[in-house]
Amino acid sequence: MRGRQLRRWSTCLVVAATVVSSTACGGGDDTSAGTAAADAAPARTDRKTAELAAGKAALAAYSGYLTASREASGRSDPHLPELSTFVGDPLLTRLRLSIRQAKRNGAVRTGKLVSDPAVVSVSLDTVPPTVEIQDCLDATGYQLVYARDQKVVPGTRGTRHLVTATATRYPDGRWLISAGAAHQDQPC
Structure with a gap:
């Protein structure tokens, strides 16, 4: 009977030692490494x-x-x-100038844009923080036309790019969208 009790005690001590050492992450003076790892996980989660x-x-x-740009271009209203x-500057100024130029020439944009954007990169550490977006924009149904007769302005047919x-x-x-570029030489 005494032998069974000793075995139980030794089994309990082994289990207890295993639990204590696994929860202490190695025990001893190395608790700062465990704390740093625990702090890094929430920081990565917060960052993500x-x-x-x-x-x-x-x-x-x-x-x-x-x-907004489709509506402004359709109304010839740069403001x-x-x-x-x-939209923020410098893109806002470029967009307003483009709409103003079309208006001076008696043209408006009509139709529909089909967009499928995706985030390419996020830079929260830059000043100011930025996000890069890439889109395969289908402008084949979006045209610049003369307001008086709705005829397409020559050389302005939309593409998918x-x-x-x-x-x-x-x-x-x-x-705000502060910069943009249409890469019409790169179909998608």
Whole structure:
């Protein structure tokens, strides 16, 4: 009977020692390594969450930019308030100049854009923080036409091509599309 009790005690001690050593991450003075690893996991999670949120906000700004620019171009209104809701300088100034030029020539944009954007990179450590977006924009149904007769302006037929855009977080916390380029020589 005494032998069985000793075995039970030794088994309990072995189990207890195993549990204590595995929960202490090696025990002794190395607890700072365990704490650092534990702190790094939430930091990585917080970082990933912040990057996902930034990407989502940037894509929302990009979608708003496409909608507002299409509406402003269709009305020949370079000062449509929605433009400044989604677009920041220097792109805002370029966009307004383009709409103003079309208006001077009696042209408006009509039709539909088909967009399929994706976040390419998120840079939260830059000043200001930025998100790069890439899109395969289908502008084949989006045309520049003369307002008086709706005839297509020669040489302005839309294509399906690569578009890149940069969303920037401004000091007030808003994500605005601040730069963009149409790569019409790169079909997608």
